[in-house]
Amino acid sequence: MTTAFTQTAFTNSRDNPRLPTLPTGWPIGSYESYGEAQQAVAHLAVNDFPVSDVTIVGVEPMLVERVSGKLSWGRVLGTAAASGAWFGLFVGLLLSMFGTGTAGVLPILIGLVSGIGFSTVFAAISYSTTRGRRDFISSSQLVARRYDVLSQPRNAERGRELLANLAAKTAMVN
Numbered sequence: 001m002t003t004a005f006t007q008t009a010f011t012n013s014r015d016n017p018r019l020p021t022l023p024t025g026w027p028i029g030s031y032e033s034y035g036e037a038q039q040a041v042a043h044l045a046v047n048d049f050p051v052s053d054v055t056i057v058g059v060e061p062m063l064v065e066r067v068s069g070k071l072s073w074g075r076v077l078g079t080a081a082a083s084g085a086w087f088g089l090f091v092g093l094l095l096s097m098f099g100t101g102t103a104g105v106l107p108i109l110i111g112l113v114s115g116i117g118f119s120t121v122f123a124a125i126s127y128s129t130t131r132g133r134r135d136f137i138s139s140s141q142l143v144a145r146r147y148d149v150l151s152q153p154r155n156a157e158r159g160r161e162l163l164a165n166l167a168a169k170t171a172m173v174n
Contacts, residue, residue: 023055025150028159034058037147043166049159053152058144069137073127080123081116088115 031037037056045051069075092111096104151159 023057023150025053025055025152026156027148028151028156029149029163031147031149034144034147037149040149040163040166044159044162047162049162050155053155054159055150057148057150058142058146059148060145062143062145063140064143065138065140067136067138071127071135071137073124076123076127077120080119084115084117084119085112086115087119088112091115 029037029040031040034056041051041054041056044054088111089108090111092108095107095111149163
C-alpha cells in the first residue's frame with residue numbers, strides 16, 4: 001500500500017513516470033523510421049489492440065548536427081539587430097500605451113533604438129568570445145538507427161500477428 005509517507009518524488013512506478021525508466025515488453029515489430037513505427041501503432045489501434053501496452057523504443061540513438069550555413073560578423077549583427085528591433089518595438093508600444101503623460105512616437109522610437117543597440121552589443125560580445133571556434137549555424141536532432149515496437153507479454157502474440165498482416169499488405173501494394 002502506498003501512503004503519503006512511502007510515495008516520494010523518487011519512487012519509480014507506473015503512477016509516477018516522471019523519472020527515466022527502461023521500457024518493458026516483448027518486441028513485436030522493428031522499423032527503420034519513427035514514422036513507420038507510428039504507422040504500426042496506428043494499425044494496432046484501428047484493430048482494437050490495447051495500445052496502452054505498447055511502447056516505441058529508439059535503438060542506438062545518435063545526435064545528428066546538420067550545418068546550414070556560415071556564420072559571419074554581418075550575419076550575427078544583422079540577426080541581432082532584427083531581433084532587438086522587434087523586442088524594442090514591443091517595449092516601446094507598451095510604454096506608449098501604458099505610459100502617463102504625452103503618448104506618441106517618442107517611446108516607440110526609444111524602445112526601437114535601444115532594442116537594436118543592446119541586442120547588437122550583446123551579440124557582438126557573445127560572438128567575439130567564440131574566437132572562430134564556432135563559425136557556422138547548425139541544428140541538432142536526436143535520431144535512432146531503428147525503432148522497435150514493444151508490447152506487454154499478455155498481448156504480444158496478437159500484436160505480432162497484426163503487424164505481420166500490416167507488413168503483408170504493405171508488401172502487396174509495393
